[in-house]
Amino acid sequence: MNPGWRLATILRDPSASLAFSPEEWTELLAVARAEQMAGTLAHRLHGLALPDRIKRLVEDAIASTEQVRLAALWEAEMARRALAPLGVPVVLLKGTAFAAAGLSPSAGRNIGDLDILVPLESLGEVEAALIAAGWEWVKPDPYDDAYYRRWMHELPPLIHRERDRMIDVHHTILPLTARITPDAAGLIAASEPLENGLCILSRPDILVHAVAHLLADGDLAGGMRNLWDFHCLVRDGGTEGLLERARHHGLAREMARALRLSHALYGTEVPLEYQRLGLADRLYLRRLTARDGWGRQTRRPLRMAFYVRSHWLRMPPAMLARHLWTKYRKGYRPVG
Amino acid sequence: MRHIAHLRIGPAAFRIGSHWRAPIAALEDLYRDYPKPEIPDFNVHLFAARPWRRYLRPAVHIGGDFTIPDAAPLPLAQGLLAAEMGMNLQMALAQRRYLLLHASAVERDGKAVLMTGISGAGKSTLAALLMARGWRLMGDEFVLIDPRTGAAHAFPRLISLKNQAIAVAQAAHPQGRFGPLLAGTPKGDIRHLVPDARAIAAMAEPASPSLILFPRFGFDTAERPVLPSEAFVRLTQASTNYVHLAEPGFDALTRLVQSVPARAIDYPDTEVGIALVEALA
Numbered sequence: 001m002n003p004g005w006r007l008a009t010i011l012r013d014p015s016a017s018l019a020f021s022p023e024e025w026t027e028l029l030a031v032a033r034a035e036q037m038a039g040t041l042a043h044r045l046h047g048l049a050l051p052d053r054i055k056r057l058v059e060d061a062i063a064s065t066e067q068v069r070l071a072a073l074w075e076a077e078m079a080r081r082a083l084a085p086l087g088v089p090v091v092l093l094k095g096t097a098f099a100a101a102g103l104s105p106s107a108g109r110n111i112g113d114l115d116i117l118v119p120l121e122s123l124g125e126v127e128a129a130l131i132a133a134g135w136e137w138v139k140p141d142p143y144d145d146a147y148y149r150r151w152m153h154e155l156p157p158l159i160h161r162e163r164d165r166m167i168d169v170h171h172t173i174l175p176l177t178a179r180i181t182p183d184a185a186g187l188i189a190a191s192e193p194l195e196n197g198l199c200i201l202s203r204p205d206i207l208v209h210a211v212a213h214l215l216a217d218g219d220l221a222g223g224m225r226n227l228w229d230f231h232c233l234v235r236d237g238g239t240e241g242l243l244e245r246a247r248h249h250g251l252a253r254e255m256a257r258a259l260r261l262s263h264a265l266y267g268t269e270v271p272l273e274y275q276r277l278g279l280a281d282r283l284y285l286r287r288l289t290a291r292d293g294w295g296r297q298t299r300r301p302l303r304m305a306f307y308v309r310s311h312w313l314r315m316p317p318a319m320l321a322r323h324l325w326t327k328y329r330k331g332y333r334p335v336g
Numbered sequence: 337m338r339h340i341a342h343l344r345i346g347p348a349a350f351r352i353g354s355h356w357r358a359p360i361a362a363l364e365d366l367y368r369d370y371p372k373p374e375i376p377d378f379n380v381h382l383f384a385a386r387p388w389r390r391y392l393r394p395a396v397h398i399g400g401d402f403t404i405p406d407a408a409p410l411p412l413a414q415g416l417l418a419a420e421m422g423m424n425l426q427m428a429l430a431q432r433r434y435l436l437l438h439a440s441a442v443e444r445d446g447k448a449v450l451m452t453g454i455s456g457a458g459k460s461t462l463a464a465l466l467m468a469r470g471w472r473l474m475g476d477e478f479v480l481i482d483p484r485t486g487a488a489h490a491f492p493r494l495i496s497l498k499n500q501a502i503a504v505a506q507a508a509h510p511q512g513r514f515g516p517l518l519a520g521t522p523k524g525d526i527r528h529l530v531p532d533a534r535a536i537a538a539m540a541e542p543a544s545p546s547l548i549l550f551p552r553f554g555f556d557t558a559e560r561p562v563l564p565s566e567a568f569v570r571l572t573q574a575s576t577n578y579v580h581l582a583e584p585g586f587d588a589l590t591r592l593v594q595s596v597p598a599r600a601i602d603y604p605d606t607e608v609g610i611a612l613v614e615a616l617a
Contacts, residue, residue: 022374026351030379033401053349053375056433064432067582294337294353294381295401 004224004289007031007041008265011228014044025054027293034295035224039065039108065108072096072111075165079114080198082133086125091117091191091199093170093209098229101200104236105229113157113166117201119188120171127155127169135160135167143326151177151315173212177315180216182208182249204245207233208255211246215254215284219303219310223288224265230258231266239270261285337381341419342372346480346491346539348431349373350423354382355390359415366416366494366515366528369536378402378430380422382415398422402429414518417526420494427478427491428576434480434489435581435588438574441479441488442471443538447546448488449617450479450596452574455523458553458609461501464529465610468508473535474543483581483588486595487542492535494528502527504606547617548598551609555602559612562598 001009007028010017017028032041042061050058076096083090092100095111118126135158139145148156153176155169172184187209191199201209207230214226234242239259246255259274260281265288277285287306290299297303311320337353339360344350354360359382381399384390395409396418402425410418427436439452440463449471451459460476467473474490481488494515497505502525506514515528548567562570571589572578578585599616603609 025375026379029375030401051375053373057377060433064580067432067580070582294379296381296383296399 002289002291003027003031003293003295004035004291007035007037007291008224008289011037011041011044012267014048017045017050018048023293025051029057030293030295031291034291034297036110036222037108037225037228039068039110040225040228041108043108062108065110068111069099069106069109071165072099072114075114075160075163075167076100076198077196078133078160078163079116079130079167080196082129082135083118083126084197086122086129088118088122088126089188089191089199090126091188091201092194093117093173093201094213094229097200097206100194100198103206103233105232109229110225113168115168115170117170117173117184117187117191120184123155123169123171130158130167130169134162138166141330143330147323151175173209174217175314177319178216178313180212180250182212182251186248203233203237204241207242208246208249208251211254211258212249212251215257216251216313217310219307220284220287227258227262227265227288231262231268234259234262234268234270239274257281257284261288265289337383341367342374342376343367344371344373345423345493346475347433347489348378348423348427348491349376350378350380350426351376352380352382352419352422354396354415354419355384356382356394356396356412356415358412359396359419362416362515363419366513366530369530369533378423378426380419380426382418382422385409398425400426402426404429408522410521414521416515416528417518417521420496420528423493424477431480431577432580434482435585436575436577437479437481437571438477438576439479440476441474441490441543442466443474443488443490443543444471444617446543447617448474448479448543449547449549449613450488450545451549451551451613452571453551456553457551458501458603458606459551460495460497461504461553461606462551462609462613464495464497464501464505465508465606466613467495467532467535469610469614472538473531474539481545481588481592482542483584485542486544486588486591488545489542490535490539492531492539494530497527497529499524505529545592545596548593548596549613549616550598550600551613552600552602553606553609554604556604557608557612558600558602559616560600562600564593564598567593567598 032038038061042058045058093115095109096114098106138159139156145156153170153172153174157166157168159166173182187205190202193199210230246252259270262268263270287302292298339354339357341352341360341363379401382396385397389395394412396415397409398418400422439450440459441448441450463476473492475492476495478491479488513530518526601612
């Protein structure tokens with residue numbers, strides 16, 4: 001079994017690890033780290049009769065991600081304080097939202113940047129308020145900056161000068177250049193308040209966003225983690241209403257594919273119609289699990305194909321050509 | 337990865353994989369008396385960015401479980417240094433069980449002397465010379481403070497000697513085992529000294545910190561006490577994971593600086609430096 005698949009197998013059924021050889025353990029942990037899932041794996045393994053060395057690594061990973069969770073929640077609080085005077089809805093996305101709402105994907109989940117969604121018409125004042133509160137630009141290149149502002153679904157990333165933490169301010173969930181245009185106002189209208197005044201997306205929209213992020217944007221790097229988020233959320237609340245909501249946002253095809261992939265990789269319970277894989281689904285699964293026993297990426301041509309696809313999804317051909325040419329001249333090379 | 341070495345340094349176990357034999361052969365020789373763990377805490381990869389770069393002007397890239405972007409590769413002749421940097425990097429970026437201090441340390445009678453300072457302050461040199469005078473070497477790069485107990489844990493990797501320190505250490509350790517001379521590295525000439533048998537045998541034994549020193553090489557002899565507040569600030573800067581450990585890290589560090597005296601020492605040459613350390617310890 002390929003080491004990427006083996007990680008998925010253990011996330012499904014942690015007790016299967018009890019028969020592991022030292023080499024299988026070594027590879028499992030290396031892949032989990034590479035996929036940013038060491039904490040998630042640790043939570044799955046916790047409580048089993050593990051070898052001492054593994055028990056120690058599991059404890060360390062759990063303690064470390066607990067700290068990550070606290071820091072992420074603190075960062076959300078910092079943003080809340082900076083933005084509260086504006087009186088605009090601030091919706092937490094992805095990892096921070098899971099942690100703030102206590103949703104099950106947050107167990108051991110790594111959280112990097114703070115992702116928030118705000119109404120498009122408030123973007124200017126949100127940006128000004130964040131800068132006044134100590135966040136700074138990190139994209140010094142004028143092309144990148146202009147590109148973000150004109151075409152992306154988020155502001156250029158900002159980093160806080162004292163805490164060194166990044167915030168991504170979204171106004172929708174897919175780039176403006178993408179063929180699919182989700183209903184951003186609808187996402188905010190349906191969002192639900194938390195006790196502290198911040199919001200999270202409605203449950204179906206959380207899943208729609210997970211799907212958009214995983215399958216309609218990007219090259220599936222880190223996809224095992226994102227699909228695990230999806231799996232946990234479907235496991236907890238079922239599939240009802242998901243496809244309708246996805247269709248509303250133009251993401252029905254992607255939602256259906258996510259259900260099929262999640263069932264195949266993690267054994268998510270889904271209706272019968274999502275239990276059969278198509279040929280393309282198999283390519284997605286091969287891409288998702290492309291790791292060797294050192295956690296390094298494998299299947300380079302396939303990854304390259306998904307990389308090209310990500311840009312194809314993201315922008316029309318003429319614009320893509322112009323963009324790649326500009327980036328190439330600046331010395332950027334894809335897929336390391 | 338075709339060539340693989342397993343080794344444990346103090347509490348940290350590593351698996352190092354390489355596209356080339358030479359760096360692994362060097363590790364296996366110099367670390368031959370170290371335990372070979374079955375399951376590592378960290379993986380390090382030494383790899384060629386392009387297949388032909390394994391053979392044509394081979395350039396060793398440092399990868400692993402945790403990496404920094406845009407790290408410059410090293411020539412194959414410095415593969416051993418790449419392996420050492422790869423292991424240090426894993427510790428610096430991802431060690432969470434201990435508060436990591438960028439310091440050297442030696443132990444006598446269960447008491448540990450911690451020496452920290454900028455590159456060139458003489459951390460490694462003083463540690464190597466004190467080892468020759470009967471101290472147990474705990475490490476020349478990192479000291480690991482256990483937040484649960486306050487104890488210092490050893491990380492006795494190969495002692496990394498730079499430039500003039502190489503000859504000084506060779507004179508002090510005529511029987512010492514040295515690695516190959518790595519000339520012209522980004523940090524000048526480097527030669528590694530294998531910690532003595534005692535340092536390796538006792539590497540799992542913690543010690544209680546009894547003195548924190550901030551040495552500076554190349555100044556007139558001087559010595560002054562360092563207040564806990566100053567020691568605290570300087571040690572936060574000397575720690576790679578203080579921020580990540582958050583409250584436990586803060587607690588461990590405040591406890592350390594409040595319970596252990598600290599001194600700044602300036603020394604013009606190693607003889608004076610050693611005398612100062614031994615007088616204070």
